[in-house]
Amino acid sequence: MLGPAIAWYLVVGSAIFAIGAAGVMLRRNPLIMLLSLELMLNGANLVLIAFARLHNSPGGQVFALAVMAVAAAEVVVGLGLVVAMARRKIEIDVDLLSRLRK
Amino acid sequence: MSVGNIIVWIVWIAAAAACIGSALAVVALRNALYSALALIGNLISLAVFYLLLSAEFVAAAQVLIYAGAVMVMFLFVIAYVGWDKDIAWTGGPRWQTLGSVVAAAALLCELVVVIVLGAANDLKRTDHVSANFGSASSVGRVFMSNHLLAFEVISIVLLVAAIGGVILGAQKQRRRSGGLR
Numbered sequence A: 001m002l003g004p005a006i007a008w009y010l011v012v013g014s015a016i017f018a019i020g021a022a023g024v025m026l027r028r029n030p031l032i033m034l035l036s037l038e039l040m041l042n043g044a045n046l047v048l049i050a051f052a053r054l055h056n057s058p059g060g061q062v063f064a065l066a067v068m069a070v071a072a073a074e075v076v077v078g079l080g081l082v083v084a085m086a087r088r089k090i091e092i093d094v095d096l097l098s099r100l101r102k
Numbered sequence B: 001m002s003v004g005n006i007i008v009w010i011v012w013i014a015a016a017a018a019c020i021g022s023a024l025a026v027v028a029l030r031n032a033l034y035s036a037l038a039l040i041g042n043l044i045s046l047a048v049f050y051l052l053l054s055a056e057f058v059a060a061a062q063v064l065i066y067a068g069a070v071m072v073m074f075l076f077v078i079a080y081v082g083w084d085k086d087i088a089w090t091g092g093p094r095w096q097t098l099g100s101v102v103a104a105a106a107l108l109c110e111l112v113v114v115i116v117l118g119a120a121n122d123l124k125r126t127d128h129v130s131a132n133f134g135s136a137s138s139v140g141r142v143f144m145s146n147h148l149l150a151f152e153v154i155s156i157v158l159l160v161a162a163i164g165g166v167i168l169g170a171q172k173q174r175r176r177s178g179g180l181r
Helices: A006-026 A030-055 A059-087 B003-028 B032-052 B056-081 B094-119 B136-145 B148-169
Strands: none
Touching (some): A006 A030, A006 B003, A006 B094, A030 A059, A059 B056, B056 B136
């Protein structure tokens, strides 16, 4: 068995997930909140691929690809919202986005 | 310990350090542009992990789609919005910052405890995987047979997201009374 055990991969994935969760809660810039969401999704992806290797079945990798597609969709909609905020001259700050209309 | 094992360990530790460090940088850096660049580093070091877990196709897709296409879109929007605008960390009171850090730390502790409890008995991986494990053909075969419905649903999700992006980004020329400008 080359390299560390699967559990170490899971620990790194969990750490990335927790850092991303902290970023979503800490930051007010919606762009950085979206980046932190990407971090959370990638932590989950790493765990999925580690489990695919553990069980020797490609189902986890298929799931990881699905998560990538969902992340791309989420980025499209989130960035669309940020562009709409910038176009309506709303300051890029989620605390000021308490209503969806100016 | 064989030479190959030592090399894999060194690569693993380097990738883990890059991963955690760049993840912290994404959250900690004030400038959104630098955060996005740190996330690109995070995605590439995750691709190293995927290669170590013999998921070659997902690693390639990660670098091409995620670190390439999605992050370029991010950088375009950051450049459009203006990356030099500094937004402070938190708006709320001090306990909010403290509370979110404590919540994230609790989440991490919980996950690590579960992993350690599980690692004792049923986290033993098989030493050998089949030669084409993680190749495009094996992943594609499973995707197109067992998970065909998921594949179709993903295509619909992407279509809806594309339409939503167009609607959100479209510059409305005529004004309608009432609704969004």
